[in-house]
Amino acid sequence: NAGVMQNPRHLVRRRGQEARLRCSPMKGHSHVYWYRQLPEEGLKFMVYLQKENIIDESGMPKERFSAEFPKEGPSILRIQQVVRGDSAAYFCASSPGLRTRPSYEQYFGPGTRLTVT
Amino acid sequence: SQQGEEDPQALSIQEGENATMNCSYKTSINNLQWYRQNSGRGLVHLILIRSNEREKHSGRLRVTLDTSKKSSSLLITASRAADTASYFCATPSGGYNKLIFGAGTRLAVHP
Numbered sequence: 001n002a003g004v005m006q007n008p009r010h011l012v013r014r015r016g017q018e019a020r021l022r023c024s025p026m027k028g029h030s031h032v033y034w035y036r037q038l039p040e041e042g043l044k045f046m047v048y049l050q051k052e053n054i055i056d057e058s059g060m061p062k063e064r065f066s067a068e069f070p071k072e073g074p075s076i077l078r079i080q081q082v083v084r085g086d087s088a089a090y091f092c093a094s095s096p097g098l099r100t101r102p103s104y105e106q107y108f109g110p111g112t113r114l115t116v117t
Numbered sequence: 118s119q120q121g122e123e124d125p126q127a128l129s130i131q132e133g134e135n136a137t138m139n140c141s142y143k144t145s146i147n148n149l150q151w152y153r154q155n156s157g158r159g160l161v162h163l164i165l166i167r168s169n170e171r172e173k174h175s176g177r178l179r180v181t182l183d184t185s186k187k188s189s190s191l192l193i194t195a196s197r198a199a200d201t202a203s204y205f206c207a208t209p210s211g212g213y214n215k216l217i218f219g220a221g222t223r224l225a226v227h228p
Contacts, residue, residue, distance in 0.1 A: 004159075033215060042205055042218035043160070056215060091159060095214065104148050104214055108160040 002027065004094050004109035005074075012115045019079040019086070021112045025094030032075045033106060034067060037089045046090075049075060082116045089113050123206055123219040131227050136193045138222040140206030141186075147209065149182055149189050150216070154203045163191075163204075196226045 005024040013019050025032050030051055035043040048056040049069035060067065064082075069075040079086055090113075093106035123140050130136055142149070148167045152160040166173045166182045166189065173180045179192040193200055203223045207216040 031214075035216075035218075040220075042220045043207075043216070045210075045215045045217065048215050056211060058211075059215075093160075093216075104150065104165060104209055105162050106214070106216060107162070108152075110159040113157075 004029075004092055004107050006090075006092050006109035006112050008112060009110060010113050010115070012117060013082045014117050015083055016081050019082050019114055019116075021077040021079075021090050021092075021114070022074040023077070023092030023094075023109055024074040025092075026107055029094035029096050029107070031095045032069050033093045033095075034075075034077050035091045035093065037091060037111075039088075043091060046077070079114075082114070084116050087114055087116045123204070123222045125222060126220065127223045127225070129225045129227065130196055132196060132198055134196055134226075136196050136200070136224055136226070138191045138204050138224070140189045140191070140219055142189075142206070142208050143187065144208075144210075146184075149180075150207045150209075151178075151180060151189075151191050152205045152207060152218075154205065154221070156202070160205070193224075196224075198226050198228045200224060201226045 004026055007022050032049045034046040037043045045059040047060050047067045052071050064080045066078045089111045091111045092109045095106045148165050150165045151163045153163055154160045164175050164180050166180050177194045182189045203221040205218050205221045207218045210217045
């Protein structure tokens with residue numbers, strides 16, 4: 001059973017460009033979380049999605065950031081018009097969900113390291 | 118604001134010694150989790166302790182939880198150089214299990 005997959009692992013963008021980060025959850029997992037980690041800091045929650053639904057986006061910046069988890073395909077975190085302050089590691093996590101069985105554990109991907117030049 | 122706050126921020130020990138990291142949190146929880154992150158990598162789940170548990174063991178790891186003090190500790194016994202990593206506590210929040218992480222403890226174990 002493959003783990004959570006994220007790509008690309010490293011992404012370099014110039015200021016003003018768009019960044020697209022992809023996350024494929026573990027097989028059978030229908031819940032996806034995105035987190036951002038600045039250097040020397042802990043992870044900060046951004047958004048929680050289920051298939052075709054955004055459940056909680058309280059950690060997302062109001063502008064330039066968006067996320068989706070379509071019926072088919074990976075979850076996408078999109079950052080438009082990137083700025084230097086967007087440089088960080090972005091982690092995706094998945095879990096089986098709350099209805100199938102109690103699962104508080106989240107399984108993390110290796111992260112995408114975004115560098116904005 | 119941070120839910121979990123770890124201390125110390127950094128810890129340097131010799132192989133074979135024990136390492137203790139502490140975490141404090143602010144609101145009521147139903148569980149607390151510890152994760153490890155090796156440099157430049159993703160997070161690995163170490164252990165989950167529920168609010169009705171006081172202590173839990175997993176191999177060389179021992180976690181305690183004191184809900185009256187809103188604090189937890191992670192003890193790594195007989196540390197190895199491979200234990201060098203950052204360790205984070207995290208608590209679920211908001212009813213959806215979104216995790217709130219502390220800033221972490223950076224552990225260095227020297228051979």
